[in-house]
Amino acid sequence: MRDLFATLPDDPPPMPPGYLDTVLTRGRRAVRRHRIGAAAVWAVVVLVLAGLVVPGVALPARPATSSATPGLPDRFAGYSLLTSTVTAAPPGRAIALYGYGNGETVNMFQSLVVGADRDTYRRVDAMEERDRPSALLAPDGARVLLGDDRGATGDLILVDLTTGTRRSIPVGGPVGVRLLAWSPDGRHVAYSAAPLTGTGEFGTVNVVEAEIARAGTLRLLDLETGRSTEVPEIRPAWTAAFAPDSRRLAVQVGQTAQLIDLAGRAQGSVPITSGRELAAGVGWSPDGTFLATVPWLSDGPSGSDTGHATFLWKSGDIQFVPLTGAGAPPPPVPDVTQLLGWRSAGTVLVATLDADGHASLVEVRLGAGARRTLSRFDTGRTCEWGTQSCQLFDLHLATGLLPELSVRHSGRPQRGPWPTLPTAVLGVVVLGAALLLWRRLRPPAPLRQHHRE
Known part of the structure; x- marks a missing residue:
């Protein structure tokens, strides 16, 4: 190295005229470019963060205004982790309540309500x-009532979908509860209750179902007063459906539908064929003349299999049992996965599955058998981060809205403000990417030092 430096001339060659000014000008220009680039990067970051934060801010609740005609989307939206909750953004009255998701590798399920007046989707966080x-x-779609399938509970929770508020309704001492039916006028709910005496192989859900099937006693809840009245003669109460006038109900005990009034007084009975059960919640026809029955999902009451939390998978038929001697019942309706409600005395709304397992809501005219598909569910591979198909379970419709129901073209899903966790994760990712980009765009250290001088 010493020899190398020895070869250099004592006096360096003179720099070209204006060389220093040129270097300084170029340095300042590079600094300006870096500053402009950094400013542009931060402007983009601010805009992206604004796009993340604004959807995540819970604005004052303004649920959808009820329209003259309730609507059903012609296609239900797919699974999304960015769906807000009823508490954060009340959706207004709903046309449907259902469970959605999959648990093949990771349990990713949502309890959802879908708006009756626009395409609002909300998670029912009280259920989760x-x-x-x-x-x-509720028949008018304005409320959701839930128990607790994990074990004995001392209260039911009533969720108001128009305000997001909750109301606790005591049921006395802790009992296992199965909700059965909501009266058309919205005032009464029938449920079956039993003390829990054991533990189940797969958790307390099986215990609740088994005890209800063995010893569940009918109770009638008055939502206006919050009081429950026990009907000890109706035991074990398995399924139930209110009459269209809300003054009577049919409750299945064994293979008999017991007819009673709201005071628990007997009004008669109707035999139900072995292997079948009264359609839960919606089994009484609007004209009051027939009861609708469906096949057991598997072993019925003996196997304590209610179908709750079980994916829609089994198709059967609807058969009708006359309540009066007037006329013959309608012929059976085949290829039905679930009876969801009545459009009229001669038209039912059902859930069906095609050969690929895709679910649809179908209107069926009794007698003629004519069918019209009203809506379809997105059961594509959008669950578990796009690795699994989405499945549907525990589906309910707002039965009081069905006679006037229209079908609307499904627009962009309105999912409300983003949940906190996804918003925070995306914010951290954007900030991290911005920091890395800013570090790459910073001027070299000599230029920064020279600019300061």
Whole structure:
């Protein structure tokens, strides 16, 4: 190295005229370019963060205004982690309540309501906090009632979809509860209750179902007063459906539908064929003349299999049992996965599955058998981060809205403000990327030092 430096001339060659000014000008220009680039990067960051934060801010709740005609989307939206909750953004009255998701590798399920007046989707967070228990949607779509499938509970929770508020309704001492039916006028709910005496192989859900099937006693809840009246003669109460006038109900005990009034007084009975059960919640025809029955999902009451939390998978038929001697019942309706409600005395709304397992809501005219598909569910591979198909379970419709129901073209899903966790994760990712980009765009250290001088 010493020899190398020895070869250099004592006096360096003179720099070209204006060389220093040129270097300084170029340095300042590079600094300006870096500053402009950094400013542009931060402007983009601010805009992206604004796009993340604004959807995540819970604005004052303004639920959808009820329209003259309730609507059903012609296609239900797919799974999304960015769906807000009823508490954060009340959706207004709902047309549907259902469970949605998959648990093939990771349990990713949502309890959802869908708006009756626009394409609003909200998670029912009260249900998720209780591990997605069985629930009922009010006939007018304005409330959801839920119990607790994890074990004995001392109260039911009534969720108002128009305000997001909750009301606790005591049921006395802790009992296992199965919700059965909501009266058409919205005032009464029938449920079956039994003390829990054991533990189940797969958790307390099986215990609740088994005890209800063995010893569940009918109770009638008055939502106006919050009081429950026990009907000890109706035991074990398995399924139930209110009459269209809300003054009577049919409750299945064994293979008999017991007819009673709201005071628990007997009004008669109707035999039900072995292997079948009264259609839960919606089994009484609007004209009051027939009861609708469906096949057991598997072993019925003996196997304590209610179908709650079980994916829609089995198709059967609807058969009708006359309540009066007037006329013959309609012929059976085949290829039905679930009876969801009545459009009229001669038209039912059902859930069906095609050969690929895709679910649809179908209107069926009794007698003629004519069918019209009203809506379809997105059961594509959008669950578990796009690795699994989405499945549907515990589906309910707002039965009081069905006679006037229209079908609307499904628009862009309105999912409300983003949940906190996804917003925070995306914010951290954007900030990290901005920091890395800013570091790459910073001027070299000599230029920064020279600019300061």
